[in-house]
Amino acid sequence: MRAVTFQGKEKIDVRNMPDPTIQEPTDAIIRVTSTAICGSDLHLYHHGNLVLEDDYIIGHEPMGIVEEVGPGVKNLKVGDRIVVPFNVSCGDCHYCTHDMESMCDHSNKNPETDYGGLFGFGKLNGDYPGGQAEFLRVPYADQNSFKIEDDSIPDEKVLFLSDVLPTAYWSVEHAGVKEGDTVIVLGSGPIGIMAQKFAKLKGAKRVIAVDHVKHRLEHSAKQVGIETFNFDEVDMPSLALKDLTNGGADVVIDCVGMDGKVSKIEKVTNKISAQRGTTRPIEMAGVAVKKFGTIMLTGVYLTPASNFPINNLFSRNITLKMGQCPVPHLMPKLYDMVMKEEIDPTDIITHIMPLEQAATAYDIFDKKSDNSIKIVLKPD
Structure with missing residues (x-):
């Protein structure tokens, strides 16, 4: 075959x-x-x-x-x-x-x-x-x-x-999205777009798609009918998202994982550590989520993380959920x-x-x- x-x-x-x-x-x-x-x-x-x-x-x-x-x-x-x-x-x-x-x-x-x-x-x-x-x-x-x-x-x-439908649906359910929530979805790929749709169906008041690929953000805006945010267009996107959501989102769903946009520092550390890819989506989520909020990691992470922001998540009482649907x-x-x-x-x-x-x-x-x-x- x-x-x-x-x-x-x-x-x-x-x-x-x-x-x-x-x-x-x-x-x-x-x-x-x-x-x-x-x-x-x-x-x-x-x-x-x-x-x-x-x-x-x-x-x-x-x-x-x-x-x-x-x-x-x-x-x-x-x-x-x-x-x-x-x-x-x-x-x-x-x-x-x-x-x-x-x-x-x-x-x-x-x-x-x-x-x-x-x-x-x-x-x-x-x-x-x-x-x-x-x-x-x-x-x-x-x-x-x-x-x-x-x-x-x-x-x-x-x-x-x-995969796409159950993974997106379970991400929203497992994250505990409820009516009236503000939800940030990192990534407007297939899973991200479907997660955006399911978050709306759950009654989220605001759903914000975050990406840097323009045609994917345009798809989220047109087909899902939600706000979009291009992180390449601002200097400090994590803080900008926090400001945009008046102190942070109730839920941030990371649909990107380790193959997001790798920083210059990570390109170096990836050569001398066990990490491959990036942890930037986790770091962004840790700032953009509100205190006592929830982060759901849906995107795959196959290796250890060199810069996992455990101190920030702990200090702000963040609930972290993750895994395979x-x-x-x-x-x-x-x-x-x-x-x-x-x-x-x-x-x-x-x-x-x-x-x-x-x-x-x-x-x-x-x-x-x-x-x-x-x-x-x-x-x-």
């Missing part, structure tokens, strides 16, 4: 790889019909050598048609159309049965880690090759699938049940919201490209060029 593979820093290539096979009775094999590039994939694009070997298949936002099922699969049959969550979870452990599937006890056997498996993130994260490929093995298939019964629904309308239990609710047109996930799609053009697609997405926001890849 053809698949998108990691080949070192900022190098990916579509190569011929072995077709996946049934390895466990509870496995299924799907023919991927749509998959997408996520901001988390850019962390691998830049720093994948920390967790990946060359030739590893990446991607964690797939959907497709069931081609084969193992003898232990009870709820799926050949021909079913499913969306696959980015978490890999067993469905039976304490965490899975208490809506904490991202911390599954059984899906990640790596002794160096203590959290659940992830598609496309290498041996450290359970060793599950990713979904940017023609075919995908889905372990614990009954648990890690959401059936789309209506064939008339286009992939693009439900594909983001795999537990996706499976959220998929039915979000599917209903999409079908009822309470939320539209499709307006973030700017590019639909063949899987074979993945290298070009990654370059576009990484550079935020061609007015890109979200890129969907089609294996066919």
Whole structure:
């Protein structure tokens, strides 16, 4: 099969790889019909050598048609159309049965880690090759699938049940956004835009999108209908945000993570410390949030932080929340919201490209060029 593979820093290539096979009775094999590039994939694009070997298949936002099922699969049959969550979870452990599937006890056997498996993130994260490929093995298939019964629904309308929608929704819920709040969302990429939408749905009085990519801020202003803030246009953006919100926001949601804009100092410290990327979003959030406010870290941080502002957060009684969204239990609710047109996930799609053009697609997405926001890849 053809698949998108990691080949070192900022190098990916579509190569011929072995077709996946049934390895466990509870496995299924799907023919991927749509998959997408996520901001988390850019962390691998830049720093994948920390967790990946060359030739590893990446991607964690797939959907497709069931081609084969193992003898232990009870709820799926050949021909079913499913969306696959980015978490890999067993469905039976304490965490899975208490809506904490991202911390599954059984899906990640790596002794160096203590959290659940992830598609496309290498041996450290359970060793599950990713979904940017023609075919995908889905372990614990009954648990890690959401059936789309209506064939008339286009992939693009439900594909983001795999990650974007639940991650954005859970970020807002986990942060405790409530009616009347002022919410700052760092980043107007796919997750950020959806988090902005969900914050509005929760009744936030003000939602402010923060970014420095103009076309993404314009999208937030036009499609979400919120305030925008370009941090490149002011000298001290953190303090400017604090002033703009009259002492700070109730909630700041960081949808950027370690691959935000790296400062000059960090470019030096990254060479002599364990940190990679930046902690500037955390530092900005720590100033822009009000006293007794909440910061939610949604963007991925793969390495230790050299300049984590623990003193500032402690001194101002800030609540800090973070982590990987537990996706499976959220998929039915979000599917209903999409079908009822309470939320539209499709307006973030700017590019639909063949899987074979993945290298070009990654370059576009990484550079935020061609007015890109979200890129969907089609294996066919």
